Amino acid sequence: MWFRLIIILSIIALNCDAYNTRRSHGKVVRSLPEPSSRNGVRRFPDNFRFGTATAAYQIEGAWNADGKGENIWDHMVHENPSIILDRSNADTTTDSYHNYKRDVEMLRELGVDTYRFSLSWSRILPEGFSHKINQEGVQFYNNYINEMLKYNITPMVTLYHWDLPQKLQEYGGFLNPMISDWYEEYVRLAFELFGDRVKHWITFNEPCITCNDGYGGRYKAPNVNTSGIGEYLCIKNVVLSHAKAYHAYQKDFKSSQHGQIGITMIINWQEPLTDSEDDALAAELKRQAEWGVYVEPIFSKHGGFPREIVDRVAEKSAEQGYAWSRMPEFTDEEREFVRGSADFLGVNHYTAFYIAALEKNPEYPVPSLLDDIGIDDYIPHRWPKAASPWLTKAPRSLYKTLMNLKSRYNPTIIITENGWSARNAGLIDDDRVDYYRDALEDVLDALNEGVKLKGYIAWSLMDNFEWNQGFTERFGLYQVDYSDAKRTRTPRKSAFVYKQVIKSRVVDHHYEPDMSVMTIDRTY
Numbered sequence: 461m462w463f464r465l466i467i468i469l470s471i472i473a474l475n476c477d478a479y480n481t482r483r484s485h486g487k488v489v490r491s492l493p494e495p496s497s498r499n500g501v502r503r504f505p506d507n508f509r510f511g512t513a514t515a516a517y518q519i520e521g522a523w524n525a526d527g528k529g530e531n532i533w534d535h536m537v538h539e540n541p542s543i544i545l546d547r548s549n550a551d552t553t554t555d556s557y558h559n560y561k562r563d564v565e566m567l568r569e570l571g572v573d574t575y576r577f578s579l580s581w582s583r584i585l586p587e588g589f590s591h592k593i594n595q596e597g598v599q600f601y602n603n604y605i606n607e608m609l610k611y612n613i614t615p616m617v618t619l620y621h622w623d624l625p626q627k628l629q630e631y632g633g634f635l636n637p638m639i640s641d642w643y644e645e646y647v648r649l650a651f652e653l654f655g656d657r658v659k660h661w662i663t664f665n666e667p668c669i670t671c672n673d674g675y676g677g678r679y680k681a682p683n684v685n686t687s688g689i690g691e692y693l694c695i696k697n698v699v700l701s702h703a704k705a706y707h708a709y710q711k712d713f714k715s716s717q718h719g720q721i722g723i724t725m726i727i728n729w730q731e732p733l734t735d736s737e738d739d740a741l742a743a744e745l746k747r748q749a750e751w752g753v754y755v756e757p758i759f760s761k762h763g764g765f766p767r768e769i770v771d772r773v774a775e776k777s778a779e780q781g782y783a784w785s786r787m788p789e790f791t792d793e794e795r796e797f798v799r800g801s802a803d804f805l806g807v808n809h810y811t812a813f814y815i816a817a818l819e820k821n822p823e824y825p826v827p828s829l830l831d832d833i834g835i836d837d838y839i840p841h842r843w844p845k846a847a848s849p850w851l852t853k854a855p856r857s858l859y860k861t862l863m864n865l866k867s868r869y870n871p872t873i874i875i876t877e878n879g880w881s882a883r884n885a886g887l888i889d890d891d892r893v894d895y896y897r898d899a900l901e902d903v904l905d906a907l908n909e910g911v912k913l914k915g916y917i918a919w920s921l922m923d924n925f926e927w928n929q930g931f932t933e934r935f936g937l938y939q940v941d942y943s944d945a946k947r948t949r950t951p952r953k954s955a956f957v958y959k960q961v962i963k964s965r966v967v968d969h970h971y972e973p974d975m976s977v978m979t980i981d982r983t984y
Contacts, residue, residue, distance in 0.1 A: 502904045504965040509614070509915035510958075511574030512567065512937060513877055515621040515665070517550050518924035520580060522557035526596035529586025531623040532633070532674075532681035543683070546930035553925040554940050555947045557600060564607045566921060566938055566949060568980045571962045574614045576876060576917050577604070578621035578665065581646055588625035588642060590649050598653055605657050616660040616876075616917075618724070619647050619705065622670055622681065629682045634694040634701075635675060643701040644708055651713045659719040661709070662806050662876065663702040666726040668750050671695050676829055679928060688827025692773070692787040695753050699798055702758070706801040723758065724806030724876045725751040727865070729857040733816040733838060742817035745769055745833040755805065757790065759869040763799035764790055769833065776832050786827060804914070805869075806876035809861050809899075812854030813837035844891065847881040847933045853895050859902035862911045872912045875903065879919035881926070881933040887975065892954040900967045918958060922949050951978045 504510075517533050524530070537549040556563055567575050581588065583597035608615050620643070624633055628642060647663070664670075673680035676691030684690065706721045713719070730746045732739040748756070748769040756766045764770075765787070773787040790798065816836050824831040843852035858878065865871060880895040896918065903916055923936035931942060937955040941948045956973030 501966055502908075504904070504961075505907070506965070508907075508913075508965075509573040509874075510962045511572045511576055511614075511616065511915065511917040512570065512921040513576035513917045513919050514556070514563075514578075514921050514924060515618070515623075516578045516580040516583070517621070517623045518920075518926070519554045519556040519563075519577075519922070520583070521550065521552040521555040523549075523551045525557065526600075527586060527594040528580065528597060529582035529588075529594075530626040531580065531582045532626055532629050533623050535626045535629075536681040536683050540683070543679075544928055544930045546932050548925070548930035550925035552947075554922060554949075559947060559949075560600070560604045561607060562949060563921065564604075564611065564613065565980070566951075567608070567613050568611050569951065569978045570937070570955060570959050572613065573962075574616050574660075574915060574917060575608055575921075576616040576618065576662070578618035578623075579650060580623055581620065582623065582625040582627075584649070584653075585625065585646060586627075588628035588646070590645050593649070601654060605654060609657055614660065615658050616662065617650070617654065617658050618662040618665050619650060620663065621665040622674075624682070633675075633682055633684075634670065634697050635684075635686065635690055637697060639697050640701040640704050644704040647705040648708055648712075651709060651717070655713055655717040655719060659717070661705075661719060661721045663705045663721065663723045664698060664754075665724045665806075665876075666808060667695070667698045667723075667754055668726060671698060672749070672829055687825045688829070688831075689786050691829050696788050696790070699754055699757050700794065702754075703798040703801040707797070720803035722802050722804035722806050722874070723754065724808055725755060726808045726810075726877075727751050727861050728810055729812035729854065729860045729864075730815045730837075731812060731860075733814040736817075738817035739815065741768065742833070742835040743815040745772065746813075746815050746835050746837070749829055749833050755869070757795070757798045758800070758802050759805060759871050760799070763795040773832050776827065780827055802871075804872040804874055805865070806874050807861065807865070808877035808919070809858050809875060810878065811851050812857035812860070813839060844894075846891070846895075847883040848929070851881055853880075853891075853898065855898075856902060856905075858899050859905045862902070862906040862913065863909060866906075866909070866911045870912065872914060874914050875916045877917060877919040879935045881935050883932060883934070885923070885934055885939055887939060887950060887952045889952045889954050892952070893957050896954060896958060896961075897967050897969055900961060904967070951975075 523534050537544055541547045579601060584594055586592060586594050605615050669680055671691045671694035674682050675684055675694045676687050678685045702723050709721050730743045732743040745768060748766040752766045757763055770787060774785040777786045814837060818834050818836050839852055843854055845852050878899050880892040882889055906913055918937060920935045922938040923934045923940040926933040937958060938949040938951050953973060953975060956975055960971050961967055
């Protein structure tokens with residue numbers, strides 16, 4: 461087995477740029493095609509929206525200021541600092557709690573239409589429930605939203621970006637089926653407080669990270685490691701929580717506020733390593749485990765979890781001696797309640813992987829989702845690499861992702877994250893510029909193919925606390941000086957290039973910005 465893998469990896473390393481195919485043990489080893497030539501000037505539609513994104517825990521700081529409650533990331537990093545690569549935390553980070561006007565000024569400098577940011581549940585409800593509302597937290601978000609609207613910047617609010625109030629985690633968090641009621645209580649309050657001005661809501665950001673890494677492992681908060689059962693309970697509870705938020709809005713807020721509700725997934729492209737049926741199934745199982753278990757119940761015609769992963773988990777559970785499948789299914793009533801419960805799909809896309817089937821991997825815990833799907837992934841050596849070990853610039857990966865979603869569900873899509881990390885905190889970030897330009901070409905290709913794509917949001921507005929990597933990775937269009945108490949923000953080359961794309965509606969690969977000044981040149 462190991463000999464087979466070594467041979468396959470060697471072939472990928474030597475031929476990752478090739479259009480032709482090569483044989484390995486009777487199989488065809490393939491690579492994603494290089495971008496085709498694109499002739500002529502192509503423009504983004506006038507109504508296509510551009511933006512940037514952040515998340516509350518990563519930028520706000522003021523972790524216990526003005527009545528804010530502790531969240532699961534506060535708790536984890538304070539209890540176990542070594543879980544963060546540089547042993548840092550987000551107690552202060554970019555201090556957007558005190559610098560929000562500068563944040564909005566940066567949005568104005570870029571000329572974006574939209575700003576995607578998240579609410580901190582525990583800043584509004586310190587104990588998770590609405591019996592105790594923190595008015596200082598509410599005022600902060602009112603100030604933030606009003607500052608955006610003052611300059612015609614559309615707020616797009618993520619209701620949950622991984623930072624559950626610690627009090628709710630002590631009651632089981634997303635393993636407790638009551639979480640959908642607790643979540644509905646919180647989002648109803650958010651709609652009441654901010655829905656007169658916020659018209660674009662995202663219920664959850666990348667729930668696979670919450671469920672697979674937070675409850676199924678020990679990497680992300682809440683770090684409980686209920687592997688093999690916890691991640692599946694979390695998945696179902698997240699999907700039901702999303703649906704409750706959607707229906708609450710439809711019932712009591714839609715007619716007066718006229719907003720839209722979506723959910724955001726991390727959707728990277730998964731390519732079968734070979735033409736074998738095993739590798740094709742492995743790639744499909746990887747898609748289902750990462751995002752299909754959330755998207756299929758909401759966006760498919762039939763509803764419910766994808767059958768391949770349902771059948772696989774049931775089979776593995778029986779082999780392991782369980783009297784029932786470790787993956788709970790929906791009742792008929794739940795299936796119908798969830799089906800169709802979104803106005804748009806948010807897509808966070810970064811990269812691609814080759815996926816191969818494995819008979820057994822002793823590194824995977826048993827039971828676990830990883831053991832259940834039984835796959836491994838490979839990255840060709842020649843794909844340009846970012847600071848994040850998982851992030852490479854894979855040719856045409858965003859285009860392939862968008863076309864795959866169109867063929868499966870044909871949803872309305874907003875790209876809610878797309879970006880590139882670096883370790884160098886400098887201002888000349890040509891790798892990021894190249895990444896954005898190629899991604900935006902993929903967007904234009906997808907638009908030409910009829911994908912219902914409404915906007916593109918770059919990750920991230922500025923450097924921030926990059927979860928377990930701390931401050932060792934920088935995704936920002938703006939550099940943040942963490943040695944300065946004021947957390948000074950300075951535009952990188954990528955900020956100037958993105959500004960030019962937004963202004964001209966064209967991807968100009970020859971444009972070289974004058975970085976001597978970043979001016980606010982929009983009329984409001």
